[in-house]
Amino acid sequence: xxxxxxxxxxxxxxxxxxxxxxxxxxxxxxxxxxxxxxxxxxxxxxxxxxxxxxxxxxxxxxxxxxxxxxxxxxxxxxxxxxxxxxxxxxxxxxxxxxxxxxxxxxxxxxxxxxxxxxxxxxxxxxxxxxxxxxxxxxxxxxxxxxxxxxxxxxxxxxxxxxxxxxxxxxxxxxxxxxxxxxxxxxxxxxxxxxxxxxxxxxxxxxxxxxxxxxxxxxxxxxxxxxxxxxxxxxxxxxxxxxxxxxxxxxxxxxxxxxxxxxxxxxxxxx
Amino acid sequence: xxxxxxxxxxxxxxxxxxxxxxxxxxxxxxxxxxxxxxxxxxxxxxxxxxxxxxxxxxxxxxxxxxxxxxxxxxxxxxxxxxxxxxxxxxxxxxxxxxxxxxxxxxxxxxxxxxxxxxxxxxxxxxxxxxxxxxxxxxxxxxxxxxxxxxxxxxxxxxxxxxxxxxxxxxxxxxxxxxxxxxxxxxxxxxxxxxxxxxxxxxxxxxxxxxxxxxxxxxxxxxxxxxxxxxxxxxxxxxxxxxxxxxxxxxxxxxxxxxxx
Numbered sequence: 001x002x003x004x005x006x007x008x009x010x011x012x013x014x015x016x017x018x019x020x021x022x023x024x025x026x027x028x029x030x031x032x033x034x035x036x037x038x039x040x041x042x043x044x045x046x047x048x049x050x051x052x053x054x055x056x057x058x059x060x061x062x063x064x065x066x067x068x069x070x071x072x073x074x075x076x077x078x079x080x081x082x083x084x085x086x087x088x089x090x091x092x093x094x095x096x097x098x099x100x101x102x103x104x105x106x107x108x109x110x111x112x113x114x115x116x117x118x119x120x121x122x123x124x125x126x127x128x129x130x131x132x133x134x135x136x137x138x139x140x141x142x143x144x145x146x147x148x149x150x151x152x153x154x155x156x157x158x159x160x161x162x163x164x165x166x167x168x169x170x171x172x173x174x175x176x177x178x179x180x181x182x183x184x185x186x187x188x189x190x191x192x193x194x195x196x197x198x199x200x201x202x203x204x205x206x207x208x209x210x211x212x213x214x215x216x217x218x219x220x221x222x223x224x225x226x227x228x229x230x231x232x233x234x235x236x237x238x239x240x241x242x243x244x245x246x247x248x249x250x251x252x253x254x255x256x257x258x259x260x261x262x263x264x265x266x267x268x269x270x
Numbered sequence: 271x272x273x274x275x276x277x278x279x280x281x282x283x284x285x286x287x288x289x290x291x292x293x294x295x296x297x298x299x300x301x302x303x304x305x306x307x308x309x310x311x312x313x314x315x316x317x318x319x320x321x322x323x324x325x326x327x328x329x330x331x332x333x334x335x336x337x338x339x340x341x342x343x344x345x346x347x348x349x350x351x352x353x354x355x356x357x358x359x360x361x362x363x364x365x366x367x368x369x370x371x372x373x374x375x376x377x378x379x380x381x382x383x384x385x386x387x388x389x390x391x392x393x394x395x396x397x398x399x400x401x402x403x404x405x406x407x408x409x410x411x412x413x414x415x416x417x418x419x420x421x422x423x424x425x426x427x428x429x430x431x432x433x434x435x436x437x438x439x440x441x442x443x444x445x446x447x448x449x450x451x452x453x454x455x456x457x458x459x460x461x462x463x464x465x466x467x468x469x470x471x472x473x474x475x476x477x478x479x480x481x482x483x484x485x486x487x488x489x490x491x492x493x494x495x496x497x498x499x500x501x502x503x504x505x506x507x508x509x510x511x512x513x514x515x516x517x518x519x520x521x522x523x524x525x526x527x528x529x530x
Contacts, residue, residue, distance in 0.1 A: 058464035200308030
């Protein structure tokens, strides 16, 4: 046991390695949802429909075809995978900031949880998984909507779902870590100031070549790596670079998770 | 003459805002700037390459088309959010309106204070967008000043009826639904990002019947000095009527809740 434990998992901090019951957090959330609040969840399915339709009927005719790495593709097919990535990010961040802050400061949920055998790692992992599951369900809806509106270009498009789940996980982890530093609701005004540039400048609405000499800056956006992977998959245009993109997202997930567990421990156990 | 009571109630909101204004004001300037750089210039380059500006965008570039519309969409977003949680919370979580009712303020005056504050908040947001428009030579004109008024009016038209709704609620369960089924569709289909003539005919009719489109038209036409008398009167009348009726309903909700 200790041999397995020792080497490859060193990069994962003890808080997370010793998490034993993160699923209990999910169970709690399930019971809360069962008591009401499903409306919020279910109506979430309409959002991709509205966005994709507006791209289809509105922007599509204005823009026409886009040059993506040398191939011309209809604008709707160009933007749809990027919006799916952005929606995974937005959903995850929303769930892991406002909602977590409420539980942390007002509901005092984690104080109560940590009074049981649960650990800070359980809390971090459980809550991030919760946000990820939510992101996964929305992403599945998004993909289905794309399919219905005929915006998917190949069977590789199905692989966009796991990538979206990874995006959701990474951004939940970062979002929750950031939330542990928030002092009041007023601090949440800064969240859109970070999210909006990511949303707009991750080669979401126009190809990387549009940025000219500034294209290298875009690479710093974690969302860009999600968008690039999703777009490649949707077009069936697979490259080795995708592995690098995925590596960036995995690194962010681990970093966010570690920081969250440490912060929860520090805020509530000391 | 003493200060009108609604202004006293408004002062309470201002006092609270003074402790959080920095991040808020930054947001109302930076966000539209990013939208304009990201969508206006970026997507604009793709759209203008297609050379359909004459036929589809009334001879404007995409940047020119989008920029003034952001005055109206921003006002809608800010005002409606201000009319949801903060209004319900004033009754339910912080009991702010109940404590105001324990002073000589009447429910109508408290509702008036809320309305004034929502208008102020819309104005701050619209002013931020206007400042951004003035940076770019393409959108710099005296009409921007007029558009500030129209943008603020758009905010008031959304804030008033939504306040009437949220002041009569017991929970916030319906609020995300309002965002999803009213605000987001209007944002996407209300003529801000592309002309509504792109929409299928039935959707175009619906879009014309919604308040955001009137606000967008007013702002866009005033920035480019294209206001025509009767359409303008119609747009203004629509928005004023919505704000007025909404405020009457909001005041009624406040009266019911505060005089039980």
